[in-house]
Amino acid sequence: MKSAVEPLKARRIYLLLRDRIVAGELSPGARLPGEPALAAEHAVSRVTVRRALDLLDKEGLVQRKAGSGTFVHDTRAVRPIVADLSNVLSHLIDMGRSTDVRLLSFGYGVPPEPIAESLGLKPGERAQRSVRVRLIDGEPFSYLTTHVPEWIGLTYSEAELAARPLLELIERSGVTTERATQAINATLAGPEAAAALDLEIGSPLLTLTRIVYEPSGRGVEHLHALYRPDRYSFHMDLVRTGNDGERRWSPALGWPRTTDKSKSEKSKAGEKPTRTPRVIKQRS
Amino acid sequence: MKSAVEPLKARRIYLLLRDRIVAGELSPGARLPGEPALAAEHAVSRVTVRRALDLLDKEGLVQRKAGSGTFVHDTRAVRPIVADLSNVLSHLIDMGRSTDVRLLSFGYGVPPEPIAESLGLKPGERAQRSVRVRLIDGEPFSYLTTHVPEWIGLTYSEAELAARPLLELIERSGVTTERATQAINATLAGPEAAAALDLEIGSPLLTLTRIVYEPSGRGVEHLHALYRPDRYSFHMDLVRTGNDGERRWSPALGWPRTTDKSKSEKSKAGEKPTRTPRVIKQRS
DNA sequence: GGAACCTGTATGATGGATAATACAGCTTTG
DNA sequence: CAAAGCTGTATTATCCATCATACAGGTTCC
Numbered sequence: 204m205k206s207a208v209e210p211l212k213a214r215r216i217y218l219l220l221r222d223r224i225v226a227g228e229l230s231p232g233a234r235l236p237g238e239p240a241l242a243a244e245h246a247v248s249r250v251t252v253r254r255a256l257d258l259l260d261k262e263g264l265v266q267r268k269a270g271s272g273t274f275v276h277d278t279r280a281v282r283p284i285v286a287d288l289s290n291v292l293s294h295l296i297d298m299g300r301s302t303d304v305r306l307l308s309f310g311y312g313v314p315p316e317p318i319a320e321s322l323g324l325k326p327g328e329r330a331q332r333s334v335r336v337r338l339i340d341g342e343p344f345s346y347l348t349t350h351v352p353e354w355i356g357l358t359y360s361e362a363e364l365a366a367r368p369l370l371e372l373i374e375r376s377g378v379t380t381e382r383a384t385q386a387i388n389a390t391l392a393g394p395e396a397a398a399a400l401d402l403e404i405g406s407p408l409l410t411l412t413r414i415v416y417e418p419s420g421r422g423v424e425h426l427h428a429l430y431r432p433d434r435y436s437f438h439m440d441l442v443r444t445g446n447d448g449e450r451r452w453s454p455a456l457g458w459p460r461t462t463d464k465s466k467s468e469k470s471k472a473g474e475k476p477t478r479t480p481r482v483i484k485q486r487s
Numbered sequence: 488m489k490s491a492v493e494p495l496k497a498r499r500i501y502l503l504l505r506d507r508i509v510a511g512e513l514s515p516g517a518r519l520p521g522e523p524a525l526a527a528e529h530a531v532s533r534v535t536v537r538r539a540l541d542l543l544d545k546e547g548l549v550q551r552k553a554g555s556g557t558f559v560h561d562t563r564a565v566r567p568i569v570a571d572l573s574n575v576l577s578h579l580i581d582m583g584r585s586t587d588v589r590l591l592s593f594g595y596g597v598p599p600e601p602i603a604e605s606l607g608l609k610p611g612e613r614a615q616r617s618v619r620v621r622l623i624d625g626e627p628f629s630y631l632t633t634h635v636p637e638w639i640g641l642t643y644s645e646a647e648l649a650a651r652p653l654l655e656l657i658e659r660s661g662v663t664t665e666r667a668t669q670a671i672n673a674t675l676a677g678p679e680a681a682a683a684l685d686l687e688i689g690s691p692l693l694t695l696t697r698i699v700y701e702p703s704g705r706g707v708e709h710l711h712a713l714y715r716p717d718r719y720s721f722h723m724d725l726v727r728t729g730n731d732g733e734r735r736w737s738p739a740l741g742w743p744r745t746t747d748k749s750k751s752e753k754s755k756a757g758e759k760p761t762r763t764p765r766v767i768k769q770r771s
Numbered sequence: 772g773g774a775a776c777c778t779g780t781a782t783g784a785t786g787g788a789t790a791a792t793a794c795a796g797c798t799t800t801g
Numbered sequence: 802c803a804a805a806g807c808t809g810t811a812t813t814a815t816c817c818a819t820c821a822t823a824c825a826g827g828t829t830c831c
Contacts, residue, residue: 211495212789215689218675228599237807248790253808269808270797285670317511380727383736386569387721389673389693389714393503394529405499407691409673410716413725430673432694437671441697443664452667454738496819521777532820537778553778554827 213254235273285438306365308334322422331356336399344434346396350425385413497538519557569722590649592618606706615640628718630680634709669697
C-alpha cells in the first residue's frame with residue numbers, strides 16, 4: 204500500500220489564492236505578490252508557495268513570467284454558473300452553453316433511514332437510487348443522488364432517466380408534485396463525488412437537499428445534490444417587505460433581472476470568497 | 488519554525504463520518520462499522536481510522552466502548568440552525584436559544600475593488616469595515632464581514648454596531664433599503680475565520696454574500712458571511728407554479744415550518760447526559 | 772468456556788511534504 | 802549598465818502522518 208501525506212499547505216494556499224482570483228479580488232492582468240512575499244504571509248517556505256502557484260498555473264488561472272512575476276490570467280472561463288434558488292439554470296442553456304448528464308449509477312434498494320423517512324417508506328421498502336453527474340460545456344459541476352419510491356421509479360427506464368429530467372418522469376407517472384422543501388449547506392468532497400466532479404478529495408462543495416412532495420404530503424423524490432462552488436452558485440434577489448415593525452426580506456419573484464453591471468463580491472484580503480454572479484440575459 | 492504535515496486522511500475520514508452522523512444517516516445509538524472495516528473501506532491503516540474516531544469521540548458525537556464498538560451518540564446538540572433564505576433565524580430566538588454578537592474588528596479604509604464597486608464607491612473612497620462573529624448558546628456559528636460606505640458608517644458608533652443589527656443602523660441614518668441581491672456558495676475556512684469559528688483551517692463553510700441597495704440603486708451594505716455548516720443551513724419551502732408548459736418552483740412565502748427532527752422514540756441504551764466540550768483541538 | 776468479534780496500546784519503518792539554503796537567469800527600473 | 806526584483810532550479814535535512822504488525826484486554830454470543 205502506498206503511503207501518503209498529500210500536499211496540505213500547498214493546496215491550501217492554492218485554494219485561497221484561487222478563491223481570490225475567481226472572486227475577482229485579483230483582476231485579470233494583476234500581478235500577484237511575489238513568491239517570497241506569499242511565503243512570508245502564509246508562514247511557509249517558498250517551495251510550498253511555489254507548488255501552489257504551479258497548480259494555479261497548470262489550471263490556466265495564472266501566468267508565470269520568469270524574472271517578472273505571476274499574473275492573473277483569464278478568469279472568464281472559471282466564472283461560475285448562477286442558478287436561482289429554485290435551482291433553475293435553463294437560461295444557461297439559452298446562452299448556448301450545453302449541458303449534459305451522465306448517469307453513473309442506477310438501481311433499487313432499501314435507502315438509508317432518513318431518506319426512507321422523507322419518502323414515507325415503510326422500513327424495508329425499496330427505492331430507486333440514481334447517481335448522475337451534470338456537465339456544462341463538458342465540465343462536471345454537479346453530482347446528484349436521487350431516491351424515488353420504487354413504484355414511481357418503475358414507470359420509466361434507465362435510459363429515460365439518463366435523457367430526461369427526473370421530475371418530468373415522475374410527473375409523467377401520474378404523480379402531481381406540488382410542494383418541496385430544500386436545504387442548502389456545505390461539505391467536503393468525499394472520494395466518489397471528488398472523482399465524479401474532477402476534484403480533489405477534501406474540496407469544498409455546495410450542498411442542496413430537496414424533497415418533493417405530492418399533494419397528499421408523501422415524498423416522491425429525494426434529491427441530494429453536490430455542486431462545485433467554483434462552477435455553480437445560488438443567487439437570488441430580495442425585496443424589502445413589511446414596513447418597519449416587521450421588516451424582512453422576501454425573494455423577488457419576478458426574478459429575471461441580473462441586468463446590471465457585473466457586481467462582484469468579495470471581501471478583504473486573505474478571507475473567504477464568494478462568487479461573482481454572471482451577467483445573464485434570459486429569454487422570456 | 489515547526490515543520491508540518493498535518494493529519495489529512497484522518498481528518499478526512501473524521502469529516503466524512505461526521506457528515507453522515509449529522510445528516511442523520513447514522514442515527515443515534517447505531518453502531519459504526521468496526522475500525523478494521525472502516526480502514527478497509529477508506530484504504531487506510533487502522534491507526535488512521537482510529538484517529539478519526541478519536542476526534543469524533545472528543546467531540547462527543549460518538550461513544551467508544553472497548554470490546555464492543557463505536558456508537559453514535561447524541562446528535563441533537565449538533566443539529567444545525569435553520570434559517571430561511573432571507574437569513575432570518577428569529578424563530579430560534581423564540582425557541583429560547585440565545586444569540587450573541589462579538590465585534591472583532593472595526594475601522595475605515597479603502598475596500599478591495601469588487602466591494603468598492605458594489606457599493607458604488609469611487610476609487611480611493613473609504614468604507615467602514617467590520618468583522619463580527621455571531622454566537623448561539625455561546626457557540627460561534629457565523630463570521631460576518633461587512634462594508635458600508637463611510638458616510639453611512641459615520642452615523643453610528645462602534646458600540647452601537649456591536650449591539651444592534653447593522654441594517655437597522657443603516658436605515659436609522661436615513662437611508663432606505665429596498666432591494667438586495669445575495670449569492671450562496673461554499674468555501675474552505677481560512678486562518679482567521681477558522682479561529683473565530685472555532686474550526687480547523689480547511690473546514691468547509693457556507694458562504695453568503697449580500698449587497699443591499701437603496702432605491703437609487705446605490706449599494707449601502709456589502710455583507711460577506713461565513714457559516715459553519717454543522718450549525719447553520721438555509722432552508723426554504725417551494726411550491727410548484729406555472730402549469731406544465733413552464734413548470735417551475737417558486738419560494739413559498741408563508742413561513743416555512745421548521746424541519747422538525749424530533750423523532751423522539753429511539754431511546755436506546757441508558758441515555759447519557761454527555762455534555763461534551765466543543766473544542767476540536769487535535770494534537771496535543 | 773471459548774470463539775470471534777471488538778477497542779486499547781505499543782512498536783519500528785517509511786516516505787512524502789516541507790524547510791532551509793544557494794545560485795542561475797530573466798526583467799524591470801533608474 | 803548595474804542594481805534590485807523576480808522566477809526557475811537544485812540540494813540537503815527534517816519531521817511526522819501513515820503503515821504494518823503484534824498483542825493486551827473487553828464484549829458478545831453460542
